[in-house]
Amino acid sequence: EAQVTQNPRYLITVTGKKLTVTCSQNMNHEYMSWYRQDPGLGLRQIYYSMNVEVTDKGDVPEGYKVSRKEKRNFPLILESPSPNQTSLYFCASQEGGGPGPTRRAYEQYFGPGTRLTVT
Amino acid sequence: AQSVAQPEDQVNVAEGNPLTVKCTYSVSGNPYLFWYVQYPNRGLQFLLKYITGDNLVKGSYGFEAEFNKSQTSFHLKKPSALVSDSALYFCAVRDTSNSGYSTLTFGKGTMLLVSP
Numbered sequence: 001e002a003q004v005t006q007n008p009r010y011l012i013t014v015t016g017k018k019l020t021v022t023c024s025q026n027m028n029h030e031y032m033s034w035y036r037q038d039p040g041l042g043l044r045q046i047y048y049s050m051n052v053e054v055t056d057k058g059d060v061p062e063g064y065k066v067s068r069k070e071k072r073n074f075p076l077i078l079e080s081p082s083p084n085q086t087s088l089y090f091c092a093s094q095e096g097g098g099p100g101p102t103r104r105a106y107e108q109y110f111g112p113g114t115r116l117t118v119t
Numbered sequence: 120a121q122s123v124a125q126p127e128d129q130v131n132v133a134e135g136n137p138l139t140v141k142c143t144y145s146v147s148g149n150p151y152l153f154w155y156v157q158y159p160n161r162g163l164q165f166l167l168k169y170i171t172g173d174n175l176v177k178g179s180y181g182f183e184a185e186f187n188k189s190q191t192s193f194h195l196k197k198p199s200a201l202v203s204d205s206a207l208y209f210c211a212v213r214d215t216s217n218s219g220y221s222t223l224t225f226g227k228g229t230m231l232l233v234s235p
Binding site: 004017033034040041042043044045047058059090092105107109110111112113 | 151153155160161162163164165168170209210222225226227228
């Protein structure tokens, strides 16, 4: 089954304790992205990757890191989490990572979400 | 900069009645438009998209959307609502005007509540 998986699904942690949220896709998609969802703000992009070893900042990258060492995995790293990073996080993947109108036409596939609480 | 507006935080409709969830957009060039649905405790699921061609686009679960370039709108519609359609709906847009990477920008979401 084609899917995007995230782990953990739920996480409660304390300020300053480094954490990693994993994301994996089995569709051989070039493009992957991380979003956070907050009430009244919709989804905002944190980081994206157009291919292995190619990552770039989205709209709200502060306090986050990512890496793309393999095509299927795109972990989100919070080096020193703070309470304002309490949110619902979604990983997504998409066929076709590069620029150009054809690649922009593809839809994204989302993981089930990770609810993070930082106290 | 591109943007999406979903003017209604919540839409209430009775089962069996038609429903409309509104979306307007702003881009520099031509848009690629998408609708996604989020059921409780689930990720977003793709419903339909407009890329080019016929302004009326049909998607999953009986949903359709009409692209109106003059009004810069892409409203989501369904002729007869089901209680199971109750969910959070997101409109999203991508700009096609430049040659580089174009991010997918989401609206804030509209909660659809269908009453029995």
